[in-house]
Amino acid sequence: MSDADSRRFIIRDRNWHPKALTPDYKTSIARSPRQALVSIPQSVSETSGPDFSHLKFGKFDNDLLLNFNNGGLPIGERIILAGRVRDQYGKPIPHTLVEIWQANAGGRYRHKNDRYLAPLDPNFGGVGRTLTDSEGYYSFRTVKPGPYPWRNGPNDWRPAHIHVSISGPSIATRLITQLYFEGDPMIPMCPIVKSITNADAVQSLIARLDMGAANPMDCLAYRFDIVLRGQRQTHFENC
Numbered sequence: 001m002s003d004a005d006s007r008r009f010i011i012r013d014r015n016w017h018p019k020a021l022t023p024d025y026k027t028s029i030a031r032s033p034r035q036a037l038v039s040i041p042q043s044v045s046e047t048s049g050p051d052f053s054h055l056k057f058g059k060f061d062n063d064l065l066l067n068f069n070n071g072g073l074p075i076g077e078r079i080i081l082a083g084r085v086r087d088q089y090g091k092p093i094p095h096t097l098v099e100i101w102q103a104n105a106g107g108r109y110r111h112k113n114d115r116y117l118a119p120l121d122p123n124f125g126g127v128g129r130t131l132t133d134s135e136g137y138y139s140f141r142t143v144k145p146g147p148y149p150w151r152n153g154p155n156d157w158r159p160a161h162i163h164v165s166i167s168g169p170s171i172a173t174r175l176i177t178q179l180y181f182e183g184d185p186m187i188p189m190c191p192i193v194k195s196i197t198n199a200d201a202v203q204s205l206i207a208r209l210d211m212g213a214a215n216p217m218d219c220l221a222y223r224f225d226i227v228l229r230g231q232r233q234t235h236f237e238n239c
Contacts, residue, residue, distance in 0.1 A: 026153075052131060064124065074143050075124075076104065083225040094134045097167040098129065103126065110126050144181065161179060181206070193205075
């Protein structure tokens, strides 16, 4: 591919994303805009940084089995979550910040507003971060999160999922999404997932079992590649 092709701008397909107002997803009613959006010019500080290479990472920042250790290991199914961040032409996005946050194996977040009956795990914090390498690859070690009920309908549950933030080259390019796990029968039941009418967009949110990356006698692995734009883009949340 020529340099000219790699610099060519391809507009994002807005039909790929759900409408801001999807009444079956009840919190979208209050969050959806009532007036036309206003474009605000970005300043230099929003388009030129930060430089994540200067971040000081801890030894276990990408290892959620160890980064909140209080004398033991977390309860739950141990997994590796790994993948590659690429642009619309397949070129890797190196040295960009990838952050994740999730519920524990019982489906509860370590957050003061989470009142689900599942217990907190004293050895699991539920957050991690890493930089992609020179080829755009990232990796985390964690436990598979549990599903949990939420106050949307009489018996609505969120499938097991992990939230993912990709920061890109500047603070203004941060994108947020969430991944689900291959084979989970709760995925098509979720009102949030059902707000996405494009079946290919839903498939872009599913992490696939990757036995080649699993650690024998230790943990399974799931692969979740992230494409930032173009025909194979990953679906991102309307924030």
